[in-house]
Amino acid sequence: MKLIVRVRLLPSLDQAAALARTLRACNEAATWVSEVAFEKDAKNNFALRRLTYAEVRTTWGLGAQAAQHVVKKTCDAYAALRANLKAGNLGRPGSHRRRRVIEKPIVFRVDGAQPYDDRMLSWQIAGRRISIWTTAGRMKDVEFTASPEQLTTLARYRKGESDLVCRDGLWFLLATCEVPEAPPNTEPADFLGVDLGIVNIATTSDGEIMAGRELNRIRVRERKLRTTLQKKNTPSAKRRMKKRRRKELRRAKDINHKIAKHVVAEAERTGRGIALEDLTGIRERVRLRKPQRATHSSWAFAQLGQFIAYKARRAGVPVVYVDPAYTSRTCAECGHCDRANRVSQAWFACRSCGFVDHADRNSSRNIRARAWELWRCGALSTAPVSLPRQRSGTGRKRSATASGARCASQGPRVPGG
Structure with a gap:
C-alpha cells in the first residue's frame, strides 16, 4: 500500500529563500498553463505540453523536469475538478457554486505544493x-x-x-x-463494531467508549476565541488568528490517529475484523438547528474512518462498511426497532424485551451483527484508495448493498441511526 511520510526540512535562510522563489515560479507558471488549458480547451498532458512547455522554460527559467511537472500538475488539477463535478461535490448543475468553478481557469497558490x-x-x-x-x-x-x-x-x-x-x-x-501489507485475515473470528458519534467519538461493541467531550469543549473554546478576535479585527488579533488557525485541526487529527491505532490493535490482537458505518451523504440529508451546525460540521469523522481503514489494511485486518439505518433504534438483544427505544442521547431501553444499555454500545453491537452477516454472505474487505500520511516525528447514510461493502476511501461522514 502507498503511505505518505512527511519530513521537515531545516534549510538555512538562503536555502529557504531559494525554495520560496522556486515554489513561486512553479506555481505562477502553473497558473499561466491553466489559463492556456482553459482557453484552448487542452486538458490532455501531451497536447498541453506542446502548447506551453517552451514558454514555461524560457519565461520562468524552469528546468526540463520541473516544466513537465508543472504541466502535469495542471492536468491533474483539471482531472480532479472533473471528478468532483461528476460526483456532485461542487453543487448541482446551474448552481452558483458550480458556475463559479467552471467559468474560470484554476489558479494555483504561490506557495502551493510542487x-x-x-x-x-x-x-x-x-x-x-x-x-x-x-x-x-x-x-x-x-x-x-x-x-x-x-x-x-x-x-x-x-x-x-x-x-x-x-x-x-x-x-x-x-x-x-x-509499504507491504500484512497477509489479510480471511477468516476473522468475529467483528469489532465501531459506532462513530459526536458526543462519543467512537464506541466499540466491547463496550469501550472513547469520549469526545474534551475535544468538543476545546472546539467550543476555539470557536468563541475566533469570534472574539474577528470582532476586534486589529493587527494583533489577525496575527493571533493566523498563528492558531491549524491548532484545532492538528489536535483533532492526533486524537483520531490514537483512536484508530487503538481500534486496529484490539481487532488484530483478538483476530477480528472491524465493522464501520457507511455514512456517506449524511451532511446533505440531515437538517440541523443553527447552534448544532458548527459542531456537526467540525467533526472529522471521515478522517477517523480513513485512518481506521488504512491502518487495518496495513495490519491485515478486514474492514466492512454496513448500512447504518436504524442502528440506534434497534435492540441488539431481540431485534425490536422502535423510535421510542432511544429514550435519550445516552441510553437505550427496548420497549419489547426491556433490555437497557448505553445507546452507542447498543448501536455498535448492531453494526457488528450486520458486518458479520455481510461477511457470511460473501462481502469482501474494503480498503482506502487515498494516500494516508504518516505523522511527522517533529511534533506532531448512504446504504451498503446486501452482497458487498462500500469502498473505505469514501469513508464515513457522521453518526448513524
Whole structure:
C-alpha cells in the first residue's frame, strides 16, 4: 500500500529563500498553463505540453523536469475538478457554486505544493540531507529531521515522487512509500463494531467508549476565541488568528490517529475484523438547528474512518462498511426497532424485551451483527484508495448493498441511526 511520510526540512535562510522563489515560479507558471488549458480547451498532458512547455522554460527559467511537472500538475488539477463535478461535490448543475468553478481557469497558490522526482531530488537518509533542484541551481546538503521509524520507512520503501510544501513558514517534503501489507485475515473470528458519534467519538461493541467531550469543549473554546478576535479585527488579533488557525485541526487529527491505532490493535490482537458505518451523504440529508451546525460540521469523522481503514489494511485486518439505518433504534438483544427505544442521547431501553444499555454500545453491537452477516454472505474487505500520511516525528447514510461493502476511501461522514 502507498503511505505518505512527511519530513521537515531545516534549510538555512538562503536555502529557504531559494525554495520560496522556486515554489513561486512553479506555481505562477502553473497558473499561466491553466489559463492556456482553459482557453484552448487542452486538458490532455501531451497536447498541453506542446502548447506551453517552451514558454514555461524560457519565461520562468524552469528546468526540463520541473516544466513537465508543472504541466502535469495542471492536468491533474483539471482531472480532479472533473471528478468532483461528476460526483456532485461542487453543487448541482446551474448552481452558483458550480458556475463559479467552471467559468474560470484554476489558479494555483504561490506557495502551493510542487512535485519532485528522483532527477530533481536525491536523499542521503543516513546523513539526514537532501539535494534538491531550485531555480537558483542545485542546492545540496539541505538538512531534514525525521523520527527513526520514518527514516526506516524512507530507506526501505520510498518510491515515486515527493512533494515540496511550505506551511506557515515551515518546509516539508511529502515522500511516497510503497509499504507491504500484512497477509489479510480471511477468516476473522468475529467483528469489532465501531459506532462513530459526536458526543462519543467512537464506541466499540466491547463496550469501550472513547469520549469526545474534551475535544468538543476545546472546539467550543476555539470557536468563541475566533469570534472574539474577528470582532476586534486589529493587527494583533489577525496575527493571533493566523498563528492558531491549524491548532484545532492538528489536535483533532492526533486524537483520531490514537483512536484508530487503538481500534486496529484490539481487532488484530483478538483476530477480528472491524465493522464501520457507511455514512456517506449524511451532511446533505440531515437538517440541523443553527447552534448544532458548527459542531456537526467540525467533526472529522471521515478522517477517523480513513485512518481506521488504512491502518487495518496495513495490519491485515478486514474492514466492512454496513448500512447504518436504524442502528440506534434497534435492540441488539431481540431485534425490536422502535423510535421510542432511544429514550435519550445516552441510553437505550427496548420497549419489547426491556433490555437497557448505553445507546452507542447498543448501536455498535448492531453494526457488528450486520458486518458479520455481510461477511457470511460473501462481502469482501474494503480498503482506502487515498494516500494516508504518516505523522511527522517533529511534533506532531448512504446504504451498503446486501452482497458487498462500500469502498473505505469514501469513508464515513457522521453518526448513524
